Structure formats: C-alpha cells, structure tokens
Amino acid sequence: xxxxxxxxxxxxxxxxxxxxxxxxxxxxxxxxxxxxxxxxxxxxxxxxxxxxxxxxxxxxxxxxxxxxxxxxxxxxxxxxxxxxxxxxxxxxxxxxxxxxxxxxxxxxxxxxxxxxxxxxxxxxxxxxxxxxxxxxxxxxxxxxxxxxxxxxxxxxxxxxxxxxxxxxxxxxxxxxxxxxxxxxxxxxxxxxxxxxxxxxxxxxxxxxxxxxxxxxxxxxxxxxxxxxxxxxxxxxxxxxxxxxxxxxxxxxxxxxxxxxxxxxxxxxxxxxxxxxxxxxxxxxxxxxxxxxxxxxxxxxxxxxxxxxxxxxxxxxxxxxxxxxxxxxxxxxxxxxxxxxxxxxxxxxxxxxxxxxxxxxxxxxxxxxxxxxxxxxxxxxxxxxxxxxxxxxxxxxxxxxxxxxxxxxxxxxxxxxxxxxxx
Amino acid sequence: xxxxxxxxxxxxxxxxxxxxxxxxxxxxxxxxxxxxxxxxxxxxxxxxxxxxxxxxxxxxxxxxxxxxxxxxxxxxxxxxxxxxxxxxxxxxxxxxxxxxxxxxxxxxxxxxxxxxxxxxxxxxxxxxxxxxxxxxxxxxxxxxxxxxxxxxxxxxxxxxxxxxxxxxxxxxxxxxxxxxxxxxxxxxxxxxxxxxxxxxxxxxxxxxxxxxxxxxxxxxxxxxxxxxxxxxxxxxxxxxxxxxxxxxxxxxxxxxxxxxxxxxxxxxxxxxxxxxxxxxxxxxxxxxxxxxxxxxxxxxxxxxxxxxxxxxxxxxxxxxxxxxxxxxxxxxxxxxxxxxxxxxxxxxxxxxxxxxxxxxxxxxxxxxxxxxxxxxxxxxxxxxxxxxxxxxxxxxxxxxxxxxxxxxxxxxxxxxxxxxxxxxxxxx
Numbered sequence: 001x002x003x004x005x006x007x008x009x010x011x012x013x014x015x016x017x018x019x020x021x022x023x024x025x026x027x028x029x030x031x032x033x034x035x036x037x038x039x040x041x042x043x044x045x046x047x048x049x050x051x052x053x054x055x056x057x058x059x060x061x062x063x064x065x066x067x068x069x070x071x072x073x074x075x076x077x078x079x080x081x082x083x084x085x086x087x088x089x090x091x092x093x094x095x096x097x098x099x100x101x102x103x104x105x106x107x108x109x110x111x112x113x114x115x116x117x118x119x120x121x122x123x124x125x126x127x128x129x130x131x132x133x134x135x136x137x138x139x140x141x142x143x144x145x146x147x148x149x150x151x152x153x154x155x156x157x158x159x160x161x162x163x164x165x166x167x168x169x170x171x172x173x174x175x176x177x178x179x180x181x182x183x184x185x186x187x188x189x190x191x192x193x194x195x196x197x198x199x200x201x202x203x204x205x206x207x208x209x210x211x212x213x214x215x216x217x218x219x220x221x222x223x224x225x226x227x228x229x230x231x232x233x234x235x236x237x238x239x240x241x242x243x244x245x246x247x248x249x250x251x252x253x254x255x256x257x258x259x260x261x262x263x264x265x266x267x268x269x270x271x272x273x274x275x276x277x278x279x280x281x282x283x284x285x286x287x288x289x290x291x292x293x294x295x296x297x298x299x300x301x302x303x304x305x306x307x308x309x310x311x312x313x314x315x316x317x318x319x320x321x322x323x324x325x326x327x328x329x330x331x332x333x334x335x336x337x338x339x340x341x342x343x344x345x346x347x348x349x350x351x352x353x354x355x356x357x358x359x360x361x362x363x364x365x366x367x368x369x370x371x372x373x374x375x376x377x378x379x380x381x382x383x384x385x386x387x388x389x390x391x392x393x394x395x396x397x398x399x400x401x402x403x404x405x406x407x408x409x410x411x412x413x414x415x416x417x418x419x420x421x422x
Numbered sequence: 423x424x425x426x427x428x429x430x431x432x433x434x435x436x437x438x439x440x441x442x443x444x445x446x447x448x449x450x451x452x453x454x455x456x457x458x459x460x461x462x463x464x465x466x467x468x469x470x471x472x473x474x475x476x477x478x479x480x481x482x483x484x485x486x487x488x489x490x491x492x493x494x495x496x497x498x499x500x501x502x503x504x505x506x507x508x509x510x511x512x513x514x515x516x517x518x519x520x521x522x523x524x525x526x527x528x529x530x531x532x533x534x535x536x537x538x539x540x541x542x543x544x545x546x547x548x549x550x551x552x553x554x555x556x557x558x559x560x561x562x563x564x565x566x567x568x569x570x571x572x573x574x575x576x577x578x579x580x581x582x583x584x585x586x587x588x589x590x591x592x593x594x595x596x597x598x599x600x601x602x603x604x605x606x607x608x609x610x611x612x613x614x615x616x617x618x619x620x621x622x623x624x625x626x627x628x629x630x631x632x633x634x635x636x637x638x639x640x641x642x643x644x645x646x647x648x649x650x651x652x653x654x655x656x657x658x659x660x661x662x663x664x665x666x667x668x669x670x671x672x673x674x675x676x677x678x679x680x681x682x683x684x685x686x687x688x689x690x691x692x693x694x695x696x697x698x699x700x701x702x703x704x705x706x707x708x709x710x711x712x713x714x715x716x717x718x719x720x721x722x723x724x725x726x727x728x729x730x731x732x733x734x735x736x737x738x739x740x741x742x743x744x745x746x747x748x749x750x751x752x753x754x755x756x757x758x759x760x761x762x763x764x765x766x767x768x769x770x771x772x773x774x775x776x777x778x779x780x781x782x783x784x785x786x787x788x789x790x791x792x793x794x795x796x797x798x799x800x801x802x803x804x805x806x807x808x809x810x811x812x813x814x815x816x817x818x819x820x821x822x823x824x825x826x827x828x829x830x831x832x833x834x835x836x837x838x839x840x841x842x843x844x845x846x847x848x849x850x
Contacts, residue, residue, distance in 0.1 A: 146805040149797065153755060156794075160761045163660055168769035176608045183607065232591055327581060333588045341596035366584075369577065377574040384826045387818050391834055396843050398812045403838060405816055406831050415824045416831070 053351055054215075057360070065204065069269045069278045072203070073193055077115075080189035082357045084111055084181055086348045091177040094342050095170055102162040103171070107178045109155050114182050117148035118190040122197075125389060127271050142393065188365045191372040198375055200280070201265040205256055205317055206371045209324035210363050212251045217244030217329075233336045236329070245325040252321035253314055260288045260311040287313045287379070316379070323370050328363040335362035482643070485788070493632065497697045497706045500631070501621055505543075508617035510785045512539055512609055514776045519605040522770050523598055530590040531599070535606045537583050542610050545576035546618040553814050554625055555699050616793045619800040626803055628708070629693040633684055633745055634799045637752035638791045640679045645672030645757075661764045664757070673753040680749035681742055688716045688739040715741045715807070744807070751798050756791040763790035 064071050088107050121144070140147065163171055196203040221240025229236040259265045267282035292307045300306060335358065339345065347358035391402065410416035492499050516535050552559060552569045559565045568575065591599055624631040649668025657664040687693045695710040720735045728734060763786065767773065775786035819827060838844035 143805050145801050149801045153794070156762075157755070157758050160660070160758050160765065161658075163761075163765045165659065168765055172766060172769045176604055179611065180604045180607055183611070230589075231593065232588070327585070330585050330588050333591075334584075337588065337591045337596055338600060341600045366581070370581075373573050373577045377571050380823075384822060384830060387815060387822070388830050388833055390815055391830070392837060394812060394815075396841065399834065399838060400843055402812050402816060403831075403834055403844065406819060406827070406834070409820065410827060410831055413824070415828055 057351070058211075065200070069196060069200065069280070072196060072200075076189050076192050076196070079357055079361065080115075080185050081111070083185045083361060086358050087181045087185070088178065090342060090344060090347065091174060091181075095173060100164075100167060100170060100174065102158065103174055106155060106159055106162070107174070109158075110152070110178055110182060111186065113148065113151045113155060114186050116151065117144075118186065120144040120148065122190060122194055184365060188368045192364075192368045195368065195371050195375065197269045198380070199266050199268050201256070201259045201313070202371060202375060204259060204265065205252060206320050206324060206367050207364060208255060209248050209252045209317075209321045210328050210367050213244045213248040213321075213325045213328060214363065216247035216251075217241060217325075220244055220247075230333060232333050232340070241325075241329070245322075248325045249318060249321045252317040252324075256314045256317040257311065260313050287311065287316070316374075319374065320371065324363075324367055327370070328367050331363045331366045335359070486639070489635075493628070497624060497628070497708070500624060500628075504617050504620055504624075507785055507789065508543075508613055509539070511613045511789060514786050515609045515613070516606065518770060518772060518775065519602060519609075521772075523601060528592075528595060528598060528602065530586065531602050534583060534587055534590070535602070537586075538580070538606055538610060539614070541576065541579045541583060542614045544579065545572075546614065548572045548576065550618065550621060550625075554697075558699065612793060616796045620792075620796045623796065623799050623803065625697045626808075627694050627696050629684070629687050629741070630799060630803060632687065632693065633680060634748050634752065634795050635792060636683060637676050637680045637745075637749045638756050638795050641672045641676040641749075641753045641756060642791065644675040644679075645669060645753075648672055648675075658761060660761045660768070669753075669757070673750070676753045677746060677749040680745040680752075684742045684745040685739065688741050694741075715739065715744070744802075747802065748799065752791075752795055755798070756795050759791045759794045763787070 064075050120141070159171075159175060192203065195206070217236070217240040219240075220243030221235070221237045224239040224243065225237030227238040228234060229238050229241055263282065263284065264280050266284050266288045267280040269278050269280055270282075271278055288311055290309050291312060293310055294307050295303060295305055335347075339347070351357070351360065391399065394402065407416065492503050520532075548569065549572070552572060559569045587599075587603060620631065623634070645664070645668040647668075648671030649663065649665045652667040652671065653665035655666040656662055657666050657669055691710065691712060692708045694712050694716040695708040697706050697708055698710075699705075700707045716739055718737050718739060720737055722735055723731060723733055763775075767775070819830065822830070835844065
C-alpha cells in the first residue's frame with residue numbers, strides 16, 4: 001500500500017519528463033492491407049494506410065447519411081460511447097487503477113445516467129406524438145428530472161460507500177476524470193444530435209468543414225509548410241493553417257450550395273407517428289430559398305457580376321467554416337497537449353494509421369457546441385414542440401391566462417383575425 | 423521546499439481517529455489559531471477540550487444569528503450572500519488544488535481559474551436575470567441585446583478562456599496544467615451550479631430556501647447531540663465520529679423540526695410568496711395570494727394514529743407534507759455529501775478546507791451537506807410543485823415565427839376546448 005501512495009506522489013509531483021511512457025499500442029492494421037503494401041517503404045506505407053482509411057471513413061459517412069437520420073443518431077451514440085471508453089481507459093492506465101473496487105461499473109453507470117437524462121430531455125420532445133399514446137412513457141416524461149436525479153444520486157452514494165481506505169485519492173481522481181469526460185463527450189454528442197434534428201445540413205456542413213480543414217491544412221502544410229504554428233503540435237504550420245482556412249471557407253460555401261437544394265437535408269427531422277419513421281419534408285424556410293444579393297463594388301470588378309443568386313444559408317456557412325478553421329484547431333491542440341501530458345501517442349488504436357476515435361473527433365467537439373449556440377442565437381428561437389409540451393402541463397388556470405395573453409398578442413400583430421367566435 | 427512538504431504529507435498517518443485531532447491533537451497542516459482574542463481570554467480557564475466545545479458552540483450561535491439577520495434583510499441581500507459563499511468555496515477548493523500540486527507558479531493559472539468562474543457566473547446570472555427581470559431587461563436597450571444573444575456571448579467568453587489555456591501550455595508542466603484545468607471545471611460544476619439552484623429555489627419563495635437549509639443544519643446538530651449522548655455503533659469508516667444512534671436520532675428530530683418550522687413559516691406571506699421584481703418601485707416584493715400549498719386544510723388522521731393522538735382530523739398546511747420529503751432527504755442522503763467531503767479531505771490529507779471560521783474550519787466544511795440538498799429541492803419543485811414558469815413560456819412564444827405561433831395557439835386552444843376549460847363559442 002505504501003508503494004501506491006509513493007507512486008501517486010511521484011506521479012503528481014515529478015516533472016513530465018520523469019514519467020515513464022505508456023507502452024505503445026499494438027499494430028492493428030489488417031493483414032490484407034499489409035500484404036498489398038508490403039513492397040513500399042515504411043513512410044509511404046504509412047501514408048497509403050492513412051489515405052485508404054480516410055477514404056473508407058468518408059465512404060462510410062456517406063453511406064450512413066444515405067441511410068437516414070435514425071442511423072446517424074445511432075452512429076453518434078456509438079462514437080460517443082467509444083470516445084468515453086477510450087478516455088476512461090487512458091485514466092485507468094495512467095493511474096494503474098484497474099483493480100479499484102466498483103470503479104468500472106460506476107463509470108459505465110454514470111454514462112448511462114447522463115445519457116438517459118439527455119435523451120429524455122431532448123429526444124422525447126421530438127417524439128411527442130409517440131409518447132402521448134403510451135401511459136407509462138407519460139409518467140416517465142413528467143417526472144423525468146426527478147428520476148434522472150435519483151439515478152445519479154444512487155451512483156453518487158455507491159461511490160461514497162465504495163471509498164476504500166488506501167485508495168481515497170485514486171478514487172477521487174477517477175471520479176473527477178469520469179465527470180470531466182462525461183462533460184466533454186456526452187454533452188457534445190447530444191448537441192450534435194440536436195443540430196441534426198434541426199436539419200441534416202446543420203450536421204453535415206460543420207462536420208465536413210472540420211474534416212476539410214484537417215485535410216487541406218495537412219496538404220498545404222505538406223507542400224508549402226515552413227513556419228511552425230505552435231510548440232504543442234510541431235507538425236502544424238502557419239501556411240497550412242491559412243491555406244486550410246481559405247480552402248475550408250470555399251468548400252463550405254460550395255457544399256452548402258449543393259445541399260441547400262434538397263429537402264432531405266434542409267428540413268427539420270420529424271417523427272411521423274403513423275408510419276413510425278423519420279420524415280424530412282417541409283416547406284423550406286427562407287434560409288434555403290434563393291435570393292439575389294448585390295455583389296459589393298470591390299468584388300464586382302473581380303467577378304464581373306452585379307448580382308448573384310445565393311442561399312442565405314451560405315452566409316451562415318461562412319461563419320461555420322471560419323470557426324471550423326480558426327477555433328476548431330484549438331480542440332486539436334488541447335488533445336495534443338493531453339496526449340503529451342499523459343505520454344500517449346494516440347488515444348487508442350481502433351483505426352489503423354489514425355489512432356483512436358477521439359483522435360479523429362477532437363476538433364469536432366468545440367464545433368458541435370458552437371453550431372448549437374449559433375442556431376439558438378441567430379437562426380431560430382426556442383423549440384416549438386418543447387414549448388407546446390410545457391404549455392400542456394401547466395395548471396388549467398395558468399393555461400387559460402396564457403391562452404388569453406397569446407390571443408391578444410396574435411390579434412395585435414394581425415396574425416389572428418379577431419372573430420366573434422374566439 | 424518540496425521535501426518539506428513531502429515530509430508533512432508523510433507525517434500525517436492515515437489513521438481514522440478524527441476525534442483525536444479535534445481535541446487539539448497534532449494536525450497535518452498546522453492551522454493558525456483564528457480564534458479572536460476576546461474568546462481566548464474568556465475561555466482561558468477551561469481545559470482545551472471544553473474550550474474547543476465552547477468555541478464551536480459560540481460560533482454556531484453566531485452563524486445562526488447571522489442567518490436570521492440576512493433573512494430579515496431580504497432577498498437581495500440573500501442573493502449577495504449566496505454569491506459570496508460560492509466565491510469563497512471556489513477559492514477554498516482551488517487553493518487546496520494549488521497546495522496539492524504545488525502549482526502556484528504555473529503560468530496564468532490563477533487568472534484563468536478566476537476567469538472561468540466569472541464566465542460561468544455570467545452565464546447563469548444572465549439566464550436568471552432574463553427570466554425574472556424580464557420587463558426590466560426589455561426596457562433597457564443594452565440589456566435587451568445582451569439578453570437576446572446571451573448564450574452566444576457566454577460561449578465566446580468561455581472559448582476565449584479555453585484558447586488562452588491551450589496557448590498557455592508549457593512544455594514541462596503539461597500534466598499539472600491539465601490537472602488544474604480538470605480541478606477547476608469539477609469545482610465549477612459543484613459549486614457554481616448548486617449556488618444558482620439555491621437562488622432559483624429562493625425565487626420560488628423564501629420558505630423553499632430556509633426550510634431545506636435549516637433541516638440540514640438541524641440534522642448536523644441533532645446527529646451530533648444524539649451521537650454525543652447515545653452514540654455507540656459506528657456508521658461508516660469514512661467518518662468515525664458518526665454513529666447509527668446519531669443518524670437515526672437526527673433523522674427523527676429533523677423531520678419533527680421541519681414539520682414545526684414549516685407550520686410556523688407557512689403563515690407568513692413574506693416567506694411563501696414567490697419573489698418578484700416590481701418594475702415601478704425597482705425593488706423586490708413578496709406579496710401575493712398564497713397558493714393552495716400554504717392554505718390550511720383538514721386532513722383525516724389515519725386510524726392508527728387516531729388512538730394515539732386522540733384527534734379525528736387535523737388542520738395543517740399541505741406544504742408540511744412536502745417538508746417531510748425535504749427533511750427525509752436532508753437526514754438520509756444529505757450526510758452522503760458530508761462523507762464525500764470527508765473522503766476528499768482524507769484523500770488529500772487535509773484537516774479542514776480552510777481556517778475561515780474558528781472551530782469549524784472553512785466555509786466548505788459548513789456547506790458540504792448543502793450541495794446535494796439544493797439540487798434535490800430544485801428538482802423536487804420542478805417535478806412536483808410547479809410546472810414551467812408561465813411568463814417564461816410567454817417570452818419564448820413571442821420569439822417564435824408567426825406560423826409557429828399560430829400552430830401552438832391552435833393546439834393550445836384545441837386542448838383547452840377538449841378539457842372543457844374553454845367553451846368553443848366563448849369570446850375570450
């Protein structure tokens with residue numbers, strides 16, 4: 001037991017360079033790729049593996065988009081669970097805490113609780129018609145917060161009861177590690193799903209912009225890179241950064257133009273209770289209707305046009321791409337710093353040549369939150385179905401007074417014609 | 423300096439006897455004696471054990487008196503006090519982090535911690551202010567814009583801090599910096615969110631603020647007394663001073679206390695009415711028609727108790743039934759917050775969170791049980807007492823598009839007609 005305490009003190013107080021490396025992950029490249037590339041040198045082999053896997057992931061992405069919103073939701077959920085698992089496993093390795101009593105169960109239990117809470121808050125709103133029909137679900141929805149809190153408390157009490165004399169500090173570390181991981185991975189994944197429900201375009205354009213920025217920054221850096229950008233990630237260069245920025249903005253602009261034409265991408269996802277499926281059909285909002293914009297005099301000389309037909313959404317795509325290129329990389333630097341702090345090369349070895357799922361998604365996290373905040377601040381107000389749900393659980397007198405206020409407001413604005421029948 | 427601190431950590435044996443150190447025994451980190459001179463002189467004749475007891479007792483009374491005074495002063499002062507307590511708790515926990523990791527000289531870190539505290543507080547206060555001060559906010563132009571884009575502004579502020587953190591990462595200190603980043607965020611999660619839930623409870627009605635906090639305090643004191651006089655069976659290895667007798671005795675006393683306190687408080691409007699901001703007088707008012715929770719009702723006593731008590735019916739406030747739920751939580755689950763804090767102190771080998779209050783330790787030591795309570799009361803209110811806030815719903819409605827507004831209006835109308843609340847031909 002003394003060893004454990006000593007090791008902890010050493011872990012905490014020694015400077016980074018004294019801490020031994022975590023053993024490198026095993027090579028999980030499939031045999032078939034290895035045989036195909038056996039002729040090439042190690043450097044090109046690595047490049048080819050990364051390239052092939054990149055194409056495989058992008059194709060997989062397109063396939064899932066084709067399969068629809070429900071599959072996308074499942075995909076987001078699986079990625080979230082895998083990212084959580086990766087980060088928690090790193091915590092176990094760093095603290096040698098595989099044998100802590102209860103801890104693995106508790107971590108997964110907390111993941112379940114927080115997911116239950118979020119799915120109940122957000123997804124339930126979208127399935128309002130489905131839920132109305134079933135009594136048991138009604139009960140779960142009405143007391144949802146209380147039930148989630150009770151579940152969380154049970155986990156908390158189990159944690160307190162599981163504290164063991166020699167391992168207090170370790171257990172508190174893992175508790176905090178679990179909670180910070182939940183904060184990062186689970187909340188962001190639910191924001192991604194909410195963005196998705198707003199319209200697939202709000203899911204696709206941000207994610208593609210981040211991926212595009214990754215790839216184009218790498219390519220620009222490969223060909224033109226000279227000035228290092230930040231000490232944390234020595235492979236990044238200013239040339240890559242700036243080149244990536246401009247390419248991503250152009251890519252976002254063009255990609256939005258194509259996506260904005262199809263209802264499938266533009267309409268909010270709704271659940272049709274008759275067919276028990278998700279439908280994306282609607283009257284496209286004004287964001288997705290072509291408008292004439294006057295080209296500013298500066299650009300007129302360059303482009304030679306006086307007006308241009310664009311979708312208003314493309315203006316928003318500027319904001320999204322700019323964020324993806326300028327601030328998104330900070331998520332990547334954060335992850336690089338984390339890997340250096342804990343002396344790991346990759347989060348895991350799930351994807352050959354790329355590392356773990358977290359390695360691919362580190363830049364996406366800030367993006368998801370940004371898109372969500374952007375939508376709620378600039379695009380739409382509150383969610384109408386959620387508002388309706390809350391209205392329906394008010395007391396009757398409150399409902400009546402709200403009804404009267406709303407009616408007078410609508411009449412005032414001319415949206416509702418005052419009539420004798422009310 | 424490092425070896426000195428390591429020796430300090432070594433010297434503290436991980437023994438469970440908190441009792442020993444309480445009676446003036448050797449402690450790991452020598453705490454300076456904060457007791458004011460007056461008290462020192464007055465108690466100089468007593469032995470050190472009773473002296474400690476008296477110091478604790480006097481300070482307890484002082485804190486309770488202080489609590490009553492600020493209740494008297496009103497909601498605004500209460501909010502300010504909650505805010506100060508929150509900042510002090512945050513400061514205490516962050517300082518412990520610094521001490522544990524010897525990270526005073528980390529670049530930027532103290533600034534960043536306070537900056538994050540500011541950001542998160544700005545976010546929460548903005549949400550609260552927007553909800554409760556709606557008309558005031560709409561009147562003043564700069565406030566209106568701040569409120570409309572509130573989430574975006576808060577997110578931008580937070581992001582700035584995040585980017586500053588990333589830029590401040592220094593080669594030799596990566597791990598330390600990540601630890602402090604994690605430590606700051608967990609502390610914010612615990613301290614700041616709970617203090618804002620307390621303020622929400624306060625706005626619901628001062629009784630929702632006072633009864634829970636008093637129940638936790640009562641449970642603390644009663645469990646201690648029962649343990650002192652009758653305590654024999656230890657409760658949990660984490661806190662050896664706690665006993666089953668104290669726990670159970672504390673439970674029953676707290677339920678009784680909550681019952682009586684609710685009875686007394688439910689009679690007064692200033693405690694039961696939601697706090698509202700009056701636009702004309704620009705001050706807080708607590709004036710309303712008491713809701714049914716706070717109106718006396720006749721209840722039939724179950725047959726079992728009739729023979730014991732001798733009454734057939736009893737008049738009480740419905741709120742008193744809820745107070746049983748609140749006291750039960752305060753006595754049964756609240757102590758887990760205390761055990762969590764004890765475990766935390768043992769894990770990091772500290773005796774108290776700080777030395778702010780003589781005889782008691784830091785502010786966190788007094789408030790560790792309150793944290794779970796604040797969340798519970800908030801969830802309880804939201805689930806069982808009231809639904810959503812109607813004025814907030816109206817505000818949200820007004821920001822929707824006209825077609826959405828019409829759709830919601832028609833659905834609401836159909837629902838009301840369905841339930842017979844609105845006659846279909848009524849000209850409302």
